Amino acid sequence: MGFKQAPARGRLTISATQAHFPRHSLKKCNRLLTIEDRCKKGGSLRCWLAVAALFLISVHAACAGQVRGVPQIVDADTVYIGQTKIRFNGIDAPETDQVCLDAAGKTWTCGIEARERLRTFSKDREWSCELTGTDIYxxxxxxxxxxxxxxSRWLVQNGWALAFRRYSTEYVANEDLAREHQRGLWSGAFIAPWDWRHRSNLTVIMGALTVPTMAQRALISNSTANPAPPSGNCLIKGNLSSAPQCIYHVPGGRFYDRLNMQPSSSHRWFCTEAEAQAAGCRKSKL
Incomplete structure (x- = not known):
């Protein structure tokens, strides 16, 4: 899934995930709230300037930190370590319901494959993650x-993710290397993950030029009409636009057949209930 940097606004609050952050970060947050309360009781302009300055320091401290642990891998660019959901900064990987074309023009479940390659690479080893902020999700x-x-560098260099140039150019050279050697997604044809989430008949196809043109056209038409699940094992429908929480529907459920899986960033196919729950969804009660 894509990401957008969340704007810093309003009063700073401390979330449960900040238990992973250094204690001095929480002290700064508490100090900010104390000064703000005093200013509201009749503080001067200097008082509010102090709040603004400390706010900037505290936001950075609250959002930054280090998390260690064996991850639960949701997809190729999103993992959980403990209760902390981490989206890799600067890259974008195919969604688990995304399909691509191989060199012969045959479809394959590239999103699932990218996730499985990351799981194999991880081998249940401990990760160390440097957190730099939060997104709107x-x-x-x-x-x-x-x-x-x-x-992230490993994913991009092996062709299982793309450099997300809109936010960072750190991994562009690694992407160029993967493209040159036709690794991973680059071995065939595919839709960029950010375009897949909003695909239409005008969506651009990327990848190897040797992939048959008719197959590339079929990839567009088949994925924009009424998209089928990526495989027979991925039949759970997710409605990410449900308020206040994403809801998933299993085959046989009351609303399963009613949910039209038109191309949209708010609709996702899932292979297992655990995968849907890891994405933040709950099961439909009906």
């Missing part, structure tokens, strides 16, 4: 390493 943004290797 309240996920922590950051970069992670395992065994001394940058996970």
């Amino acid at each position: 309240r996920r922590s943004l950051g970069s992670c390493t395992v065994g001394g290797e940058n996970v």
